[in-house]
Amino acid sequence: MTDLSVDLGFIKLKNPVIAASGTFGYGLEFEPFIDLNLLGGFVVKGLYFSPREGNAPPRLAEASSGLINAIGLPGIGVERFSEEVLPRIRKYDTAIIVNVCGESEEEYGSVVEFLDKKEGISAYELNISCPNVKKDGLCPALSPEATFSAVSLVRKISSRPLITKLSPNVTDILEIALSAQEAGSDAISLVNTFLALAVDTETRRPKLANVYGGLSGPAIKPIALRMVHQVASRVNIPVIGMGGILEGNDALEFLIAGAKAVEVGTANFVDPEATKRIIDELNGYCQKMGIDRIETLIGSLRT
Amino acid sequence: MTDLSVDLGFIKLKNPVIAASGTFGYGLEFEPFIDLNLLGGFVVKGLYFSPREGNAPPRLAEASSGLINAIGLPGIGVERFSEEVLPRIRKYDTAIIVNVCGESEEEYGSVVEFLDKKEGISAYELNISCPNVKKDGLCPALSPEATFSAVSLVRKISSRPLITKLSPNVTDILEIALSAQEAGSDAISLVNTFLALAVDTETRRPKLANVYGGLSGPAIKPIALRMVHQVASRVNIPVIGMGGILEGNDALEFLIAGAKAVEVGTANFVDPEATKRIIDELNGYCQKMGIDRIETLIGSLRT
Amino acid sequence: MIKDPRARIVGKESWRDYFLMRLESPRIADRSRPGQFIMVRINAHHHPLLRRPFSIHSKNGKTIEIFFQVAGLGTDLLSQKNTDETLDILGPLGNGFKAEAELKGKAVALVGGGRGIAPLYFLAQELRSSGAASRIFYGGKTRADLPLRENLEKQGFDISCSTDDGSFGFKGFVSDLLKAELKKFTPARIFACGPEPMMKKISGTARQKSIPAEFSLESVMGCGFGACWGCVKRIKRGDGEELVKICEEGPVFPAEEIVWEEEEG
Amino acid sequence: MIKDPRARIVGKESWRDYFLMRLESPRIADRSRPGQFIMVRINAHHHPLLRRPFSIHSKNGKTIEIFFQVAGLGTDLLSQKNTDETLDILGPLGNGFKAEAELKGKAVALVGGGRGIAPLYFLAQELRSSGAASRIFYGGKTRADLPLRENLEKQGFDISCSTDDGSFGFKGFVSDLLKAELKKFTPARIFACGPEPMMKKISGTARQKSIPAEFSLESVMGCGFGACWGCVKRIKRGDGEELVKICEEGPVFPAEEIVWEEEEG
């Protein structure tokens, strides 16, 4: 048996496969399909302090090998999450990560402050990179200063490990990653979605009510992988890679490029058993290649 | 009959379909497949002053709905181009655009200086955005200052219209477009390819010898379209849109989003008759929708 | 909610761009109710990426049927699959129609526009077996858009048709046909599925006549099982309105809960 | 160079993961020579995007054949196409083998590794009709990797086989089989196609024995007709080396021009 576990320093995962925020509901939606105990971990849907409705529909448009979404982070808020969801998911033997959102730096702080008192959360993933909330996709992760500032603030409040989730819509991803590291982030996860547009040529309207949305899925994999490689080879904290992972082989590309773990997003919609299958495929690859510990693969790209 | 012509101010095209640089050879390669007189125009492969070899192979890797290339701008240089190619292509009744490259600002200048004396060129497309030449994809189009500087220099030398080709690998595409405009560019074309990586998990090597390459094809269309929309609604010079156009409907998305013309790239490999087919499909759409002049579609997105 | 990665195609019929496919999927068939749907994976490749939703058109022992019209790449590729190939499907999904049980002995109206007929056949069968009498109103653009008419007639259903161009049956929209017929008969309930403008009109008619109605809504779906928040529609809840996932709480909603979209200008 | 968007599949044979397809494409067939190839569009969708190159395995009147092994998604999808479907193809492309004409009355060696046998059958036929005698050396990993052996034997060709595991014929690489045979016979020319390491070894042997040789190279191809600069290989030209487009100036090169890649460490 291959040892699939990976050690992020602040937490050890039984395998490098984590379900990505916004694509795995609150975890419960996947109970009919997979045993959540099998996962390295999962990230719940982005949480603001208060409940939110999200954007007007239509919220989704399909693209070539990809999906454009402008969901706009609807959710139940921290209170209902703690009361209704957390007790039901914390029983699972897997890392539970909360994706933390905020309209302002203060809101990120209050979400973390509130959740810090609740049990059963392994880490926070600071979502400073959602393109679907402000106009033109603006978010803190587009600037090193705003990233530094948001991460520093939350770092002071949080007693738990902090993963900062970066946006790919930038010129220099490394610069942003270094700011997050400097501000005390324990890890970096990337990428969030690419700001995108689709036009209905019959009506001459955007396909999404929000006009712009975020592109995810296999289409973005090569760009995401490049960014993970650029960052992983230069930061000292672990990198969690994602973007278009559908199969074990995609996850392997990210690990070899330097990611210590991966998140699986859109694939969960296409195949609700995707995370489980990917874990099996990682195992199969390691066995075939005679690899005892998957950690030896990480960053092994021969350039 | 629909009037498909579009007026870029400095030049009137018989239709908005231009074959993109690097995907249409020197035009001659397509003579067996299409009548070049049918095109709005074509952009020849990027030209440096001297002949160049380009990058080591492998230079291509396929991705989901896309192609990653690290060709590295091989070419015959301006002298051979003027002697061997230009006389054979300038006989066509279509806009011939030369994609101008340089290792330095000075080289852009000398290419233009040299070509300015030759007949049969309609415009220059300043390629300040190729990700495959310097390490980590560095190029002038990543910064507003470098863009301004390169365009200004060439602007002074060139007697012909100047199109500046932008890179999508930036945080704020509008800022770069505005710099190009300020520096005197007559038009903006976007996007060049997205910096990308693909890993061969058997050998744990990058699939391309150059490590990184540029992603093109349908995969990038939604991001390219967003950028064209962001730029076209804010600059005063015409925008030529491209990225993943395979069909008439894709071209229409760009026109409706604000592009005055489009370039067709990777599609030429998949179907050497692609440009001709797209022109026919634009015509078909206009007839179906009762549109007399395709120019009325441009920028007609109802947001 | 079951994933059946190998539901076998055991029958296929087609009319122009309409297709009827019978799938063998015992566990999904077993749990299916009228108004529910399945999510079909078109192929194992990257494009098209998402599954596509289709109403359950009928069930019969171990099999279910879907009835679909080619609308784009996904349905086009699906239409090319043949008997004995397998499909990866999830189902049954959604709530289904609600009121069958209370309708014993009553007359009801089922109104389908175009491919909107898909879920109504299953509903009509169930209503029949629970002792309600369905009148089916079936509308299409032209005669060729009514491919299921003969099937439905053969099953002995009372069916009235309309075509926009008058090439068969009532000339006009099916909503107008219904309106005309409602002068003569008063169903205990109206069930409808079809384009939104059609359903909106029917909703107006039903309200005028104070007939309770249920509608099956559509929306682009990312997952079909509540994980993506993509499929929401504006629905009345309590005193206000909420954006509700139609894959979970729908696709069927009672008329009074639906906030119809404004006609665009 | 012709685009035939509707080349009809008029025959298909298969052995495990190897497929032989006959395509009706009169104008392409008419112009085809051994060693040339065609570019096949796998489907009309966005993934896989690029055409795939395949050597012309034979021609017969209006038809050509391709012989391919499933290597990934593209060849997998292609293998699922059936007789009477059509393919969009470009061809004939490339230069082809060069020396047939001069070989009249001589003996030559044709060496194919795995799917590398594909272009050699056409070459052997042409050589035969121009009066040269071919000995074919055909190597595979195991017996099942020699699917064309019987066909070739039936055509009366002199054929020797090797398998890496010894399950059929000579045990070892086909390059070793050739080397052993070259002790007994000296062909006027060697033509080879297969994995690079195999061709590199054969190149060494040929040089040692001063036998002229031609090799058909492979590379990922973006277009197949000289427009993308993607398919280059390092080739000796004059005193130096150049990166040459193998779709235009190849895929066949004489041994002395090829700069073999370093074995990786």
Ligand SMILES: Cc1cc2nc3c(=O)[nH]c(=O)nc-3n(C[C@H](O)[C@H](O)[C@H](O)COP(=O)(O)OP(=O)(O)OC[C@H]3O[C@@H](n4cnc5c(N)ncnc54)[C@H](O)[C@@H]3O)c2cc1C
């Ligand atoms: C609950 C539900 C049940 C349905 N039942 C049936 C049925 O029984 N028979 C049938 O023919 N169709 C049904 N549909 C519609 C069907 O899902 C779409 O026609 C199909 O997904 C289009 O896919 P495509 O790839 O062919 O078209 P695309 O190229 O994806 O799109 C073509 C058009 O269809 C629209 N569309 C795309 N995806 C969806 C979607 N998921 N839902 C609604 N519209 C969409 C697009 O906006 C576009 O206008 C149902 C939809 C829903 C939500």
Ligand SMILES: Cc1cc2nc3c(=O)[nH]c(=O)nc-3n(C[C@H](O)[C@H](O)[C@H](O)COP(=O)(O)OP(=O)(O)OC[C@H]3O[C@@H](n4cnc5c(N)ncnc54)[C@H](O)[C@@H]3O)c2cc1C
């Ligand atoms: C001139 C030429 C003639 C050829 N003739 C034949 C033939 O007669 N029979 C045959 O079976 N194969 C032939 N090939 C190889 C064939 O083109 C590839 O096996 C095929 O393109 C793989 O496509 P895929 O989608 O199945 O695999 P992919 O999933 O794309 O790739 C699988 C593997 O094949 C490699 N590959 C992908 N594309 C190419 C390509 N264009 N050229 C070479 N390797 C590639 C990839 O790097 C990868 O290692 C030829 C190649 C060339 C260049």
Ligand SMILES: Cc1cc2nc3c(=O)[nH]c(=O)nc-3n(C[C@H](O)[C@H](O)[C@H](O)COP(=O)(O)O)c2cc1C
């Ligand atoms: C429908 C949808 C909703 C998403 N919601 C969130 C979210 O709430 N928080 C977040 O950080 N990322 C969110 N994402 C981004 C994903 O977590 C992931 O970063 C992105 O989709 C790229 O990975 P993929 O290509 O595997 O999907 C969402 C993505 C999708 C498709």
Ligand SMILES: Cc1cc2nc3c(=O)[nH]c(=O)nc-3n(C[C@H](O)[C@H](O)[C@H](O)COP(=O)(O)O)c2cc1C
């Ligand atoms: C193989 C290849 C070579 C290219 N060479 C050039 C070039 O020489 N100069 C340039 O400006 N762009 C070059 N490009 C970029 C294209 O012109 C175009 O900007 C990009 O591919 C996006 O369009 P597409 O998706 O339609 O291909 C090249 C693209 C490809 C795929």
Ligand code: FES
């Ligand atoms: S379709 Fe995903 S939540 Fe409804």
Ligand code: FES
């Ligand atoms: S394959 Fe495009 S130049 Fe050879």
